[in-house]
Amino acid sequence: MTTPMDVPESSQHADPEAVTAGAENAAGRSLRQIAWQRFRRDKVGMAGGIVVLFLILVALCAPLLTTWFGQPPNQFDQRLIDPLTGGVLRDPDDTSRGLDPWGGISAQHLLGVEPVNGRDLFSRIVHGARTSLLVATVATLVCVLIGTVLGVLAGYFGGWVDTVIGRAMDIFLAFPLLLFAIALVGVIPDGAFGLEGNNLRIGVLVFIIGFFNWPYIGRIVRGQTLTLKEREFVEASRSLGASSGHIVFREILPNLITPILVYSTLLIPTNILFEAALSFLGVGINPPMATWGGMLENALRFYTIAPHFVLIPGLAIFITVLAFNLFGDGLRDAFDPRSSD
């Protein structure tokens, strides 16, 4: 099916100078190419992006890493622990030498060990990254899916559709999410939806985070759709008798990919924090599976005798959230330089 407006996307955004520069550049550069060039110049954004890539790699290779270092994440080693205070001993063979202020950091335990039961912190942090990123990413996908569909519907059709969806967004945004999460986790019986144990918990977390955070994306998509549907190429398409389905899928959606991509990158860190908060409150993943929020909660009791135990998961959350935010900011600036002015 060919319509006059169904021209290749790249030519819509062709650089006017490219035409005059000669045949070599006649194809011009696509928006994506331009953005990539801008992004490469943004050192902070690049740094964020590299850290994000690194984290994803670490999370994917977590089991490999822990086998490599020989420290399974859930294995106790109470020989390293002072039974009186629960702190980490300086020397496991000589309790009189007191506690190790560095929490047992050594070649064997790269980030030291947990107080009380002596589990390896490096391995738990690495496995925690898996949980955090998995929950945050899947939850973000859910947000994006629901947000985009409803946002486009509201923006494109307007009228009562917009009103209904708009009110729904208000309701979801006003929902006391944390309290709801706490209540829900207590009520859902094991084996619900054919899921058990931590699979169920992960499912519930993804549902809660994804299902209640979609209005943020939804509002942005709706706003973009509202402007896009007034644009000339949409008008033209419509005047030529294109169906709504065609306009939405072929004209509007391709132009929404950029903002959606940017905002989901910015949503991931929010969701990481939310997952950490839920684990911190004890309604997240069940122990002994490692999560950053859960580690932080556990660490609270020991901040005077084992400060490393608070610092390490705290820093992990901090670095991850920061990296995603910088990366997301960088992406936004690259795709839409006006927004940073």
Add this chain to the structure above:
Amino acid sequence: MSTHHFTRQGPHRWRRLLRRTTAPAAAGTALTLLLAACGGAGGGGGGGESDAEFNEGETTIVNPSDETGGTLRYAIAADFDSPDPGNTYYAFSWNFSRYYARTLLTYTEAPGEQGIELRPDLAEEMPQGNDDSTEWTVRIKQGLRYEDGTEITAQDIKYAIARSNFGDRALPNGPKYFQDLLANSDDYEGPYADGGDPLEGFDGIETPDDHTLVFHLNTSFSEFPYLLIQPQTAPVPADADRGEQYQSHVISSGPYKFDGEYRPGVSLNLVRNEEWDASSDPTRRALPDRVEVQLGVDQNEIDQRLVNGELDVDLGGAGVGPAMRGTLIADEGQRHNVDNPQGNTLRYLNVNTVVEPLDDLACRQAILYAADRDALQRAWGGDTGGDIATQIMPGALPGADPSIDPYPSEDGRGDLEMAQEKLEECGEPDGFSTSIGARADRPSDVSTAEALQQALARVNIETQIKQYPSDTYTNTQAGSPDFVHENDLGLTVYGWAPDWASGYGFMSKILDGDAIQDAGNSNISELDDDQINEWFDEVVAVEDEEERAQIYQRIDERAMEQAAILPAVFERTVLYRPTNLTNVYYHAGYSMYDYMALGTTRE
């Protein structure tokens, strides 16, 4: 034997307060914590000089003194459920309310086991029971007066019991033992019902004259005197009662009275009550001139102020918070100002006797053999957190026998060979799987579950940890047999403290088959053993205390053999003892310092 379904209240506040929960929102806290951790927590400045030793207050009275005067400063992170003696179930409140509310009987002022012996307070002498312990007569002392100078009468005590136990509008917080136990009172609608004489129809207690009370029980109950130490037996003049609002000015019968400006959640101050007669009172020293309580202070702030000498007592009595705990124990300069007494709280796991395959005794015993007691103790904070428990009853209770140890092992690390043998016996030689329930917002509960999971995995018993919020845990999750069955909760982490210091007060709710309930159940292992049930039925009619103690010991032993409970530790608290405090000692009845004995040397 329905008489054992005493409290209709849910799970006990009394116990709930023993643990404190911290659940601030994560995101902001993370940063605060980072800062706090970096700032470090050096030792406090106000340590001061003292000859006392570490944990001296558990066994002796530290800084004995008769010196009066000064202001005693209390603070607490929470609030009273109510300072009204008829409307409270918190242990600290039962201890503190003695300042202004005298009860029929009271505990003895003494450290150690002697402390839980009962003695008369308002009563002239110990109550007399009839032959089958269904009728108890108490005479009260003559000439005792309230703060306004009017005399305390037996009718006022009867009224106080009525308002806290009977009718739809009875004060909600306290236990309801009297309601369950008193005869001829089923139709009584309580003093707040409309019209007429408030005590009309309340025939469970007779008052033949102004100084005599006769309690008629609907069953034999030889431990009835223990109920008479409840603050509910403190007299309340009927015309001063304003229901739950009575808390704003409780009419004092003790050495102190409200200064008239109680602000719930903020502060409560007490001044001397001149009408109190010291010679009539065996247990209150009444040394300070003034008592001040600050309510709702952050726990970390309380701990810091205690160490700095800006505060005298943490009213809650559950000890310093976990952060200060590590600091104090590790600090040689502070250790002598620290008490680390064993309380009456047992930390344990219920081993459910209904869920498969744990309905088989040998499978339950395999768990008790495989458990690593040393690791469980570490989960509770090691030696300062509690003593490894091999029996059920805490050491201070009559009949407790630490030599009960049916599942011994080297260093408490577990006997894996015996465990394997038991697994074969129950037809699960390759192990089995079950779940461990724990309260998510209680880190020690979770650590306990993790430690047990590791230990059981050694004999291929695979466990899955399931976390629940502590608000609903005792009532609708662990406390609901249906929920336990549906979620395969073979093991549940729990804690228990007695309402009164006896084997009955401790074990009847958690081991008596007749105590199993659909919700708010405390017999979570659902142990319904004929022999144990029979002993509980029998013991309430036994008059001799020694003989009762022996029965409790047998119940304890039998329950251990039945492997219905996996005891972890008898909890120890870490209490800071400021040097200006006098007559400081740990009271076994309240599981905290005896507040009536305390004085201060600070002006």
